[in-house]
Amino acid sequence: MTSDLFFLARGETKTAAAPLFTRPEALLVDRVRTGDKEAFGELYRMFAPMVHGIILARVPRDEVDDIVQEVFISAYKNLQTLRENGAVGGWLATIARNQAADFFRRVKQTEELSENTQLDDGSKTKAHEILATIRSCPDAYKETLVLRLVEGMTGPEIAERTGLTPESVRVNLHRGMKLLRQKLGIEV
Amino acid sequence: MNDEYLWNKTGTDAEIEGLENELKAFRFSADQPPGLPARIEVLPEKRTFNFFKLGFAVAFAAAVVVAMTLIWLRTPVNHPEKRSEFVKNNSENVAVPISPGPFSTPIMDPPMPKPKVINFKPPTTNATRAVKITAKKEEKLTPEEKHAYDQLMTALAITSNELKLVKDKINGRDVERTAAPDRQK
Numbered sequence: 001m002t003s004d005l006f007f008l009a010r011g012e013t014k015t016a017a018a019p020l021f022t023r024p025e026a027l028l029v030d031r032v033r034t035g036d037k038e039a040f041g042e043l044y045r046m047f048a049p050m051v052h053g054i055i056l057a058r059v060p061r062d063e064v065d066d067i068v069q070e071v072f073i074s075a076y077k078n079l080q081t082l083r084e085n086g087a088v089g090g091w092l093a094t095i096a097r098n099q100a101a102d103f104f105r106r107v108k109q110t111e112e113l114s115e116n117t118q119l120d121d122g123s124k125t126k127a128h129e130i131l132a133t134i135r136s137c138p139d140a141y142k143e144t145l146v147l148r149l150v151e152g153m154t155g156p157e158i159a160e161r162t163g164l165t166p167e168s169v170r171v172n173l174h175r176g177m178k179l180l181r182q183k184l185g186i187e188v
Numbered sequence: 189m190n191d192e193y194l195w196n197k198t199g200t201d202a203e204i205e206g207l208e209n210e211l212k213a214f215r216f217s218a219d220q221p222p223g224l225p226a227r228i229e230v231l232p233e234k235r236t237f238n239f240f241k242l243g244f245a246v247a248f249a250a251a252v253v254v255a256m257t258l259i260w261l262r263t264p265v266n267h268p269e270k271r272s273e274f275v276k277n278n279s280e281n282v283a284v285p286i287s288p289g290p291f292s293t294p295i296m297d298p299p300m301p302k303p304k305v306i307n308f309k310p311p312t313t314n315a316t317r318a319v320k321i322t323a324k325k326e327e328k329l330t331p332e333e334k335h336a337y338d339q340l341m342t343a344l345a346i347t348s349n350e351l352k353l354v355k356d357k358i359n360g361r362d363v364e365r366t367a368a369p370d371r372q373k
Contacts, residue, residue: 068218
């Protein structure tokens with residue numbers, strides 16, 4: 001708590017170990033702005049798992065890959081609206097959440113059922129059950145849990161990619177995992 | 189539950205590892221970025237049109253026009269109906285001015301007169317002033333006035349003498365003055 005107040009008083013965030021403009025993603029964004037498509041590919045490989053996880057936590061799996069592509073195309077078209085190059089991770093996460101919300105405006109939620117009816121083997125069914133349980137958690141927990149358990153990212157990586165503080169990611173992971181275990185019926 | 193494994197994958201936790209293995213099937217796998225437009229178009233920053241400012245300006249202009257129209261109509265000589273009544277009532281005595289309208293040049297007040305420049309003269313001495321006053325009085329006074337003036341001056345002289353005596357008595361010089369003429373006599 002005291003350390004949090006200290007950082008607040010100094011106007012810094014704990015994730016800001018290095019200035020935003022010297023981060024590798026900031027340099028990549030600079031290159032993309034000049035029309036470098038290879039830099040865009042690197043940026044995609046760096047942030048696509050994070051965007052995929054955020055969308056997977058909300059949207060039926062069949063639609064996830066298409067929406068990931070839409071997120072990056074939209075980001076590419078609107079790159080001039082990004083003010084701070086180093087904040088591209090948080091910016092992409094916001095676009096991903098908005099695209100997921102747009103999806104539900106466009107289509108009805110009954111498509112989720114069609115996804116489940118296509119399952120054939122038992123292990124997939126169990127995986128879908130776990131994923132459905134994660135999706136039933138609050139937004140802050142389900143996003144972090146998907147990034148950790150599905151995408152295989154560590155806590156610090158989640159914080160770095162999404163722009164959240166490591167403390168909040170750690171809290172969300174711990175509480176989300178506790179909630180998930182309760183819902184899955186695993187003894188704590 | 190091993191919190192350290194959950195946080196940064198140090199150590200082991202069979203339960204979390206089992207969940208990871210189950211959910212691995214959903215992991216992101218596509219490495220190819222989406223196809224981009226052939227031509228890179230760097231869009232200029234959009235200028236947002238501020239509807240609020242425009243609306244405020246229009247409303248303000250409309251309010252000014254309405255206010256000026258109301259003021260113009262409330263003047264009886266400008267209102268079409270009231271004007272006829274006003275002309276009827278005052279046609280014998282009053283010449284009705286025709287107003288040029290609300291947007292014409294307003295009638296200005298006459299300019300203020302310039303302040304007069306006062307030439308300051310230094311005060312004259314008592315002697316010159318007395319000469320001037322007596323000269324004026326001698327020129328203008330009638331005989332009756334001159335008689336009254338002489339009487340007044342005599343009374344003033346007597347009064348001043350009496351006052352001088354009182355002053356001398358207060359200062360203790362009355363004995364010397366009164367005694368001195370007696371000794372001379």
